[in-house]
Each structure stands twice: as structure tokens, then as C-alpha cells.
Amino acid sequence: MHEISLVRNIFSTLEHEFPERMDKVRGIYLTVGLLTNLHPLLMQSAFDAVLLDEPRYNKTSLHVKVLPIKIKCAACGAETEVQQYKFICAECKTPGNQVIQGEEMLITQVEFEDTE
């Protein structure tokens, strides 16, 4: 849905963070949680679409890794990987909404071409 604006967001975040090195960016690595509803394929198409407008990033590629949802149980402290959006502790069956993984939307790594 808003993948295009997210991709633009990625570039503006990086332009802000690495203003001197943007012409050298070759790889962008994202880690996104399943709860973000961001689909790697859709992100890829959005990325390709944005590159049409931003030819200076033509040599850059995008890599998206998806993380499953994990919750921590308030009752017993166990961590559960949530399957099919059932937010229930696998150990003691207590319902819980304390999400410890799954909402990430992070740029985890950026590759720059080394010209030295």
C-alpha cells in the first residue's frame, strides 16, 4: 500500500545519515517484522519503481528479511513465536500482547562501493 513512500523514506533516511557517500550506495538491507505487512516482493517492485525516478541509485539493490512475530508471556515469561496471529503463550496458554519481535522496520546494513 505505502511501499513507494517507504522506499522514498529509505533513501531520504540514508541521504540524511550518509550525505557524502550516497553515490556509492550499492546494497540496502532491511529487516521487517511480519506485523508490518510489508511483503518483500512488493517492496522490490516499489524499489524498482522509485529507481525509475531516481536513476542515480540504479546500481543499488534492496534485500528484505522478514522476522516472525514473537511475544513474551506476562504470566510465565516464556517467549512464543506467534503462528497464524494467535497471541497465546505456547507454555501456559495465557493470552498476551507483549510483542517483542515483529514490528521492526529497520535498515540493518548499507553497502558502499569502496573506491580507495
Added chain:
Amino acid sequence: MSQPKSNRAPVGSVQCENTTLNLLKANDFVAKAIRDRLAPHDILVLNICSSPGSGKTTLLQETGRRLKDTLKMGVLVGDPETERDAIRIREAGIDCLQIVTGGMCHIEAQMVLQGLDHFNYEGLDVLFIENVGNLVCPAAFDLGEDYRVTLISSTEGDDKPKKYPRMFLTSELMLVSKADLLPYVPFSVEAVTQDAKDINPDLEVIAISSLNGAGMNEWCKWLEQKVAEKKKAGIEA
């Protein structure tokens, strides 16, 4: 089309930078600016979300009619193209500013912050933000609200919490709207409540109808209580 990926592979050696840059950081930063700006005014801010047509605008109109002598209300309404909702809300006697989202599928904090420049919020008890009709994207964008209220109407099917878990996970109140139509549609308030509480055990649920008034007292009480809590917290701070 862009070049095939094989042509984009880096040549020569590569330098890697590990980062923890958050893609929503910019939005969260602006959301904090909204909270800071409104903090001295003790205004309860509610982010109202739902699918298109679930009854957000109608609820605000009806709430305005019922509470306009007890609460001072304002609305920022996100509408992709038209000013229709804003006109309807003003007709109910509530001050309203339209946030033109230009086809965007959600409101971002920046739009709210800009909206505040053009909206007189001084003296308000409640500021409603009517989000763009969409259960996916708005879930990710903090607008500086105190609470997120999500409507799900009896006509859209009771499977929505399972399909759009993040929205229900991040809401404090779920309003089952168009309750007047429950006798005519296959929709179980019990089942939808159970599904939503599987995702978010703390979620409160009220079934309402803006048409026949069912549940409206309970909703108005919820609202008045949250306003009172907000003011109390402001006095104590």
C-alpha cells in the same frame, strides 16, 4: 524498467555499515513533537481508524450532537480527495479541518503537525483525528494520539481482527458499529470480540449504532472518562 539486478552487483570491494536506522523514526519523531506541542493544553487526542465506510464520520457527527454542550471537540479529518466529511462534521457543530492526503493510504504525523498550524485547538477537550479508511497502513503511524479507536461495522464481516491484527493490537478501544444492522447480517459480536482479544487482551469493546443510539451512552461515558483522566494527569504533572 530499471536494470536487471545482475548488472547492479557491486564491482570492486565493498564497505559495509551496520545500522539500526528505523524507517519510521522520522514519523515517531514528529509524533513526539505533536505530543510536546499539545501537552500544555491537556487535550485528549484520539486516532479513529476503520475500513472505508464503517461509520467514522457519522459517529463523530452523532458524538458532536450529544456532547457539544459538555465537551469542546475538534476534528482533523484525513480525506484523500474531497472535503465532504469535513462539511458533514461542521454541520454537526464541531470545528473541523480537512487534512488533504492526496491519495495517500494513511495519515502521517507530519500532516497532523502541519494541520495544527491552521487549526485553533486552544481550549479543546478532545481532538479527534479521523484517519483514512484502511486497516493496514494507519496501524504503523503514530500520530501523537493518546488512544487509538478502531471501528468495525457489522456489515463488513467479523473476520477483520484476524486479517488485520496489527490494527487491533495497537488499539485501546474497538467499536462494533452499525449495531442496528446486526439482526440482518451474519456477524457475531461475541466471535469478533474473542478474536480481537486473542490479539489484544486489554482491548475494550463497545457495540454502537449512530443511527438508533445503541451503545452511544457507553461510548460517551468512555470518552468523558478519558477526558477527565487526561485533565487529572495534567493537573498532577
